[in-house]
Amino acid sequence: MNQGVVVITGGQGALGSATADLALQRGWRVALIDHAPGDETAPDELTVGGVDLTDPTQAQAAMDRVAGHFGRIDALLNVAGGFVWQTTEADAPAHEKMFRLNVLTCLNAARAALPHLKRSPEGRIVNVGAAGALKADAGMGAYAASKAGVHRLTEALARELKDTTVTVNAVLPSILDTAQNRADMPDADPEDWVAPGDLAAVMLFLASPESRALRGALIPVTGRV
Template sequence: MNKARIVVTGGFGALGRAIGDALLAAGAQPVLVDQAPAPGGLPHGALACGGVDLNDPLAARRCLEQVAHSLGGLDGMVNVAGGFAWESIAEGDIATWDRMYAMNVRTTLLATQAALPHLRRAGRASIVNVGAMAAGRAQAGMGAYAAAKSGVARLTEALAEELQGQGIRVNAILPGIIDTAANRKAMPGADTSRWVAPAALAQVALFLLSDNACAVSGALLPVTAA
């Protein structure tokens, strides 16, 4: 991972920051991309690109072109950008389904499309998408979110097949509930013993980005606490 240039979408959130920390510790150069303005407290040494709407194809392409030009290329990306909403189907709003698709699938698709020309030039690159365990079996209230994360899983599988033999591996990690301050606030009193820490998830992403996973592509890897 030494000097590898890695884009992390959703980079200003808890998981994005943890992945940035892990990349820096491994000697890589992370570039944290997010729709929000760059906040303080980002991993020291990480580059930050705030105010980027990854639902806009032109904005995504411009951002990745600028990053690749600045760094002399790209070696990988981690698509963390996404969102969650709890809503029943019977009383729900179609706008929630559209929003979950846009936040989770569309951002992953457009960021990946924008990065691919630069990743191809690297000769050997890796893409890691963040899905969810909920994509395998949705619980009540999680229909829209689970459907969107299932879309991320299918995108991962299809792209891995499409890029087979081209030097770009594509995998996804499927976390259970991530142990963040926001999730603890949203679910007070919940059993957090099986929640997965952002730092632990970051290490799995790091493995999939690295040459240690050179024979792995098209995998959907569940990640929960032991």
């Protein structure tokens, strides 16, 4: 069953790859946009690599290429982003870096996709926020502030689009069970974390027509954390 065309930013990362795999299994045609190099074309999958989504011009060119290839865009999943643990007193400009990686990528991708999403019968934007942005811990200030910005952007854009068929929602994961997180936290129990495939399933529900009643929702996906 053809579910439409879904664009996944950060598509070559752990969560992006898991989401792409599940989307293909469920009948979506999938476009991956990523900063990492790579350019591949298949009947149901397109990879557009080497894209800096902090640059609105590059974001627009990538989104237009996807629309040109598939003829439409029905959903945008904003997975691209970054994380840093750094105390507020540290000298490195973590706040600016986190703002660019988490807020600007989300904003530029959404703005570039919107003209195409508005032509879809039921366009969808799903952003990835963070449960840790609801109450920040030590060393999480820069990351939490940027993800809180994603939350507010989600709410504002949802209100701006309330008279259209485009909905905007966000998932707020805790710790994802990835190889990197296991290496960084060897003493933790990953059984408590969120499997990327489980988060992908929630995101794809939000990308589906059945989620039409949800607008501006911030949905915690936290496992047992």
